[in-house]
Amino acid sequence: MIQSIAWRNIWRSPLRSGIIIAAISVGMAAGMFSATFTKGWMNQRLEAGIETEASHIRIQAPLFDENYDLKEYIPDTESLITSLSSIDHVNGVSPHLVIQSMIASAETGTGVKIVGIDATAEKSVTNLYSKLGEGKYLEGIKRNPIVIGRNLAKKLKVKLRSKVVITVQDADGNITGGAFRVSGIFDITNGMYEEGNVFVRKEDLARLVNMKSSTTHEILVHLDDTELIDEMAIQLKSQYPELKVQSWKESMPELGYINEIGNLYTYIFVIIILLALGFGIVNTMMMVILERIKEIGMLMAVGMSKLRVFSMLMLETVMLTLTGGVLGILIGLWATYLTMENGIDLSMYSEGLENFGYSPMVYPVLEMESIIVIILLVIATGIIASIYPARKALKYNPADAIRTD
Amino acid sequence: MNIIEIKELHKIYDESEVKVHAVNNISLNFEKGEFAAIVGPSGSGKTTLLNMLGGLDKPTDGNILIDNTNLHKLRSSELIRFRMMNIGFVFQAYNLIPVLTAKENVEFIMHLQNKNKKEREERTMSLLKAVGLEGRENSRPSKLSGGQQQRVAVARALASKPKFVLADEPTANLDSKSTEQLLSIMEELNKQEHITFIFSTHDQRVVNKARRVITIEDGKVISDIRKDVESDSK
Numbered sequence: 001m002i003q004s005i006a007w008r009n010i011w012r013s014p015l016r017s018g019i020i021i022a023a024i025s026v027g028m029a030a031g032m033f034s035a036t037f038t039k040g041w042m043n044q045r046l047e048a049g050i051e052t053e054a055s056h057i058r059i060q061a062p063l064f065d066e067n068y069d070l071k072e073y074i075p076d077t078e079s080l081i082t083s084l085s086s087i088d089h090v091n092g093v094s095p096h097l098v099i100q101s102m103i104a105s106a107e108t109g110t111g112v113k114i115v116g117i118d119a120t121a122e123k124s125v126t127n128l129y130s131k132l133g134e135g136k137y138l139e140g141i142k143r144n145p146i147v148i149g150r151n152l153a154k155k156l157k158v159k160l161r162s163k164v165v166i167t168v169q170d171a172d173g174n175i176t177g178g179a180f181r182v183s184g185i186f187d188i189t190n191g192m193y194e195e196g197n198v199f200v201r202k203e204d205l206a207r208l209v210n211m212k213s214s215t216t217h218e219i220l221v222h223l224d225d226t227e228l229i230d231e232m233a234i235q236l237k238s239q240y241p242e243l244k245v246q247s248w249k250e251s252m253p254e255l256g257y258i259n260e261i262g263n264l265y266t267y268i269f270v271i272i273i274l275l276a277l278g279f280g281i282v283n284t285m286m287m288v289i290l291e292r293i294k295e296i297g298m299l300m301a302v303g304m305s306k307l308r309v310f311s312m313l314m315l316e317t318v319m320l321t322l323t324g325g326v327l328g329i330l331i332g333l334w335a336t337y338l339t340m341e342n343g344i345d346l347s348m349y350s351e352g353l354e355n356f357g358y359s360p361m362v363y364p365v366l367e368m369e370s371i372i373v374i375i376l377l378v379i380a381t382g383i384i385a386s387i388y389p390a391r392k393a394l395k396y397n398p399a400d401a402i403r404t405d
Numbered sequence: 406m407n408i409i410e411i412k413e414l415h416k417i418y419d420e421s422e423v424k425v426h427a428v429n430n431i432s433l434n435f436e437k438g439e440f441a442a443i444v445g446p447s448g449s450g451k452t453t454l455l456n457m458l459g460g461l462d463k464p465t466d467g468n469i470l471i472d473n474t475n476l477h478k479l480r481s482s483e484l485i486r487f488r489m490m491n492i493g494f495v496f497q498a499y500n501l502i503p504v505l506t507a508k509e510n511v512e513f514i515m516h517l518q519n520k521n522k523k524e525r526e527e528r529t530m531s532l533l534k535a536v537g538l539e540g541r542e543n544s545r546p547s548k549l550s551g552g553q554q555q556r557v558a559v560a561r562a563l564a565s566k567p568k569f570v571l572a573d574e575p576t577a578n579l580d581s582k583s584t585e586q587l588l589s590i591m592e593e594l595n596k597q598e599h600i601t602f603i604f605s606t607h608d609q610r611v612v613n614k615a616r617r618v619i620t621i622e623d624g625k626v627i628s629d630i631r632k633d634v635e636s637d638s639k
Contacts, residue, residue, distance in 0.1 A: 011504075
């Protein structure tokens with residue numbers, strides 16, 4: 001019966017309750033949509049980071065990434081690749097020869113990471129080949145093809161089939177150089193990656209630095225199930241203790257934090273909204289209690305315990321908050337549904353966003369965990385907001401309260 | 406048999422600079438089934454006495470024993486439970502719960518007492534019939550007249566099968582016809598249920614119906630007349 005009274009009490013003043021419910025709804029709709037928007041944004045960055053740049057697992061010679069020393073290569077690569085390829089759930093293995101160098105066009109030059117790849121093997125571990133805006137993936141040019149990013153092409157002022165010169169230190173420590181011709185230009189949402197990474201055929205790069213074409217500094221491993229990445233990384237670490245095995249979370253830690261940062265941002269945003277709404281709810285409940293002193297006095301007089309009176313007022317506040325909260329969440333979900341198919345175009349900010357690896361097209365993503373957490377936060381707000389008014393109500397002496405006009 | 410024993414009761418308000426002796430050394434007994442009115446001018450201490458009798462206010466000195474339970478020795482939670490089980494209240498302004506129907510208002514205390522549904526329904530319907538509100542059980546207080554609301558309040562006060570009912574100025578907001586109806590109903594219920602009724606009132610019509618009239622002035626009992634025995638135990 002307490003639940004029934006609490007619910008009916010909310011509608012004693014439909015206008016007042018309606019206003020606070022509307023305020024909560026608007027706040028929660030914004031919070032919910034913000035959650036799905038952020039989730040979509042972060043997921044896109046995560047997916048792009050893993051599938052285009054990092055793949056699932058990276059294996060290196062232990063000291064290679066400290067100074068990119070050419071001589072820090074993985075020994076006996078051939079048998080390692082064969083062994084890795086035979087492991088269950090491994091559906092792609094690609095060896096890399098990696099060199100830090102200078103790249104120059106007729107106009108200008110800059111520092112880049114040159115990655116020597118086997119184009120066919122690379123297609124099994126990253127989807128960069130599908131991100132070509134122009135040209136082909138190390139095809140169409142017979143001698144020394146190179147794939148560069150759109151931002152680098154702009155910086156070097158080169159286009160498809162333009163010549164660029166790579167200057168590197170070879171295995172003997174001599175400075176050497178080679179001319180490459182742009183066979184493809186990739187467009188991804190990470191401007192920094194576009195500017196700092198170029199891809200050439202592994203044998204072309206090995207020849208340039210005077211090393212065997214089988215020389216490999218790192219191997220990327222792709223699995224058929226992303227849920228198994230951590231488990232597989234642990235297995236490979238124990239299987240190859242002499243090598244440095246890292247899951248994408250370890251090789252690109254900034255990606256690993258994206259989800260947590262996204263969730264944190266969402267929850268902080270929602271908590272700020274609820275905090276502001278909480279004061280409104282306290283104010284509403286204080287007015288409610290002031291209007292009902294006489295009734296509360298009567299309830300205590302006829303034998304309703306303080307705990308029951310407290311519970312009734314708390315329930316009333318939680319129901320009020322939850323009504324607005326659920327309504328707001330539904331509105332937020334509706335807004336998500338309307339935009340998740342066609343996305344939200346932020347291309348007017350694309351330059352800044354792409355510099356940080358974020359796509360200017362955002363497709364909101366619905367996640368049950370966020371909905372549950374937001375509902376729990378709404379309930380917690382209702383409970384917290386009810387404590388002060390309910391405690392205030394309990395301080396009245398029933399005899400005095402009944403006589404109140 | 407006494408169900409209420411008031412012994413040397415005092416209530417002094419000293420919140421302001423001037424101390425007010427609202428109840429001054431009152432000793433009274435009430436027997437089961439009495440129909441008593443406490444009368445006196447405004448400020449005489451009637452309501453204060455009634456509040457202490459109902460456990461809503463604490464005496465400065467003295468004791469109230471209800472069936473040998475010292476009301477003011479009970480802890481707060483025990484006192485609330487004691488009120489729920491033993492005392493019915495009828496207030497001047499009816500004080501019904503506006504969001505509940507007449508039936509739900511009557512049932513409310515039985516809910517607090519955790520009575521089962523069958524028992525609640527039977528008792529509620531029988532009380533609403535007794536107060537002449539059969540057919541209006543689903544009306545909310547706002548749809549009832551003042552007299553009808555007060556009759557719901559009487560039914561609610563009796564729902565918990567209390568030892569006694571305290572009614573503070575129950576007819577003050579009612580017209581003559583409603584007052585007559587209400588008093589007849591309460592008198593009938595008093596006889597049927599054998600429940601003690603104690604009124605605080607200014608209303609001569611209540612005084613006329615009461616079988617015992619206690620007059621208070623300046624916090625003291627100045628007369629206690631039992632009409633049935635025509636005695637004055639001043």
